[in-house]
Amino acid sequence: MxxxxxxxxxxxxxxxxxxxxxxxxxxxxxxxxxxxxxxxxxxxxxxxxxVHVARAPADADLTRAALDQLGIAAGEMANWRQIEDDPASGRRFALMLEHTHALEAWCRAPLLKDDGRPTLLLHIDAHDDLNGPSLLPDADRRKYLAPLGSDVMTLDDPKTVRRFATRGYIGIGGFIAPMIGSAAIDAMLHVPGPAQAGGRGAASLAIGLAPDSGFIRVEKQNCARPGIPYHRMNLAAALEVAHSFDGHILLDIDLDAFCNRYDTHGDSEVQDADALIAMAEAAQLLTASGLPRRAAVTTVALSPGFFPGSLWREALRFANAMRAQSIG
Known part of the structure; x- marks a missing residue:
């Protein structure tokens, strides 16, 4: 074996x-x-x-970056994450490699109380991450069933979310669907990255779980039909919307928004210098907006296999800047 x-x-x-x-x-x-x-x-x-033929990873810098920057071996990368709460403000900050662990970070966050106020997800990512995980719905909408056996994941117990994530049931692009299914978020703003600037209200849809589809699956709908509002726009426009939003905010950042080089359909032509400029501009906009100090949870994912390992040193500086504003 x-x-x-x-x-x-x-x-x-x-x-x-x-x-x-x-x-x-x-x-x-x-x-x-x-x-x-x-x-x-x-x-x-x-x-x-x-089922894939063993081969060297497309990103030759990945293993060395994980060891040098975080002190972790290649075999630890999939499940590595750090979740921190600030006891004074109640805000939470989480740094992870695989984005799937954002779901765990959102569960039972101190400021996400059921107080009747809506929750906005501001998702900065090259992908919308609205894939369907390998989960079955339960009569209790905050619970999901394992595809095999009798194990249950509940969004009220982060340990069960961690267990399902490490077993591969959620997936790197399937962590938002359970939040939609449980009505834990009320609207989603998606910033695909600097290359897809877009305007305010660009690509507006409604999203919701598809009925009677076996495994839970997100369905993108016309806005005339019921669902959770989804708007794709640039960062400046998204921050403007978030500024006027009266409710809880989840700030979710995937570094592949700035360089998605190793995705099969990624932006392989984005140069390191351009990615660093985009990251710096985003940090400046986020800092000026004050959003990291207002968000109930800020999550940052390095996304190995998408975002290049050669930029992890600078990416961690970006993450530390977000952490300082969130819980520092």
């Missing part, structure tokens, strides 16, 4: 056989080929082998 290949323990339902479990796992995890390692009366143990 390869040390980097995950092994999952699947509870054995009454009458379940190994072939059915293998088929379900293959359907849920498209990039893995399940191989049965063993079984007991209660559990199947399955090695989740990658």
């Amino acid at each position: 390869n040390a980097s290949t995950p092994v999952v323990a699947v509870p054995r339902a009454a009458g379940a056989d190994a072939s059915a479990v293998m088929a379900d796992l293959a359907r849920i995890f498209h990039d893995r080929a399940p191989q049965l390692l063993g079984e007991t009366a209660r559990t199947f143990f399955v090695e989740m082998v990658s």
